[in-house]
Amino acid sequence: GQQLNQSPQSMFIQEGEDVSMNCTSSSIFNTWLWYKQDPGEGPVLLIALYKAGELTSNGRLTAQFGITRKDSFLNISASIPSDVGIYFCAGQPPHTSGTYKYIFGTGTRLKVLA
């Protein structure tokens, strides 16, 4: 089945540092999405990417849809304490696989040291 490998699994960084995480797969996806999940809450959509090569920003966050359609990365610039949480990538499979069946990565746990 389709799987997403997300790395790193966890990271501790100092406030003000930039953060980079990525998601890779052996399968292609039509859409890549990045979510953030705070403890005890549901995932909140950060960025959605719809085309191979697309680079999209949302404030201090920047994400790119890989050219091969098999990967994506998320960068956070100048991290702040409220960036702490779990970041999930999710891929939306091609039509024949059921576009509604988001496939989630296992998450990157980010901790920011003040």
Added chain:
Amino acid sequence: NAGVMQNPRHLVRRRGQEARLRCSPMKGHSHVYWYRQLPEEGLKFMVYLQKENIIDESGMPKERFSAEFPKEGPSILRIQQVVRGDSAAYFCASSGGQQETQYFGPGTRLLVL
């Protein structure tokens, strides 16, 4: 703010009891999805419903689990005769269309004793 609502937020059940989880989609959304999240893992698709129809339940265990989305009222995920392995966070998401972005609720955390 008419986001996706789920209740209860926390549910404790003893083995063998039934668990009923409710989800009210975002206003204007008629597509509902249920996911399960085990600790330290990502979300796993369970079932996709539209009003009065189950579109895809390929991620649902074959036994004890059922889902519905009636014409009126919230979507219900029902787990009969719960076992300890059912302990997890269950998230509902909704969208305005099958290929549109899914928005998640806060989840129901089920603990089976």
